[in-house]
């Protein structure tokens with residue numbers, strides 16, 4: 001059996017599982033997710049891929065309005081039976097990749113279907129006007145490591161991690177599931193970074209867009225051509241970023257600070273966010289745009 005803090009694939013006896021579905025059975029894991037998100041009456045909380053209700057049933061007791069999204073009709077039937085006595089739970093038979101998300105603020109507490117992790121995070125974190133307040137998710141270990149890396153590898157993760165604190169709270173051992181999957185999972189916490197106004201986010205996107213398009217260039221070289229050498233040097237130094245650091249080594253938090261600083265510069269005009277970031281989750285298809293100097 002794998003133990004917490006221990007690795008993973010080589011230690012695990014995975015069991016035959018024709019449906020490919022692994023149900024979370026460790027109630028302590030579910031309770032930690034719920035505690036961390038501290039949801040309660042008056043709040044809306046979503047559970048994506050609710051399965052047989054391992055998370056939903058415990059969320060139901062918080063008094064929050066719980067929306068359990070599940071696409072498998074048999075699980076939907078089971079969920080409805082199991083949760084029929086809870087007026088605050090709505091079971092929605094739908095695909096998590098396409099269902100409309102609430103306009104009012106909501107949280108997500110969920111052991112998500114791993115096959116759609118990127119799609120789900122994209123839906124939750126990419127749009128500028130996302131109503132996501134916070135999240136406590138069980139995701140695959142490797143996925144959690146990638147999105148919580150000290151410095152984001154790609155522009156999309158940088159855009160998420162500069163606006164949301166993404167924290168790998170702890171390992172969730174494969175033994176927490178039945179049947180046991182081949183790899184461990186992780187509790188991923190998602191919280192908004194304070195002080196990210198729409199204007200700062202607009203500047204942030206432009207900076208990331210320029211910087212990540214510059215390949216292996218240093219942060220200074222990547223930005224100076226568009227922002228100007230003096231402003232770039234000033235912003236990087238004020239945010240404690242070594243100008244010779246490659247773009248992909250700049251921490252996500254530093255990008256939010258650089259954006260907050262440069263947005264005060266009157267000589268810079270920031271282009272509007274591409275419609276894809278405002279309206280839907282196709283961040284990758286957004287066209288690169290550059291700020292103009294007045």
Ligand SMILES: C[S@@+](CC[C@H](N)C(=O)[O-])C[C@H]1O[C@@H](n2cnc3c(N)ncnc32)[C@H](O)[C@@H]1O
Nearest residue numbers: 022023024049050051054071072095096111113
């Ligand atoms: C790994 S199980 C997790 C079930 C439950 N959350 C648990 O922890 O026990 C994944 C669940 O997500 C559902 N699912 C997979 N893809 C989905 C999608 N695109 N939309 C909604 N549900 C989905 C599956 O039917 C399955 O019930």
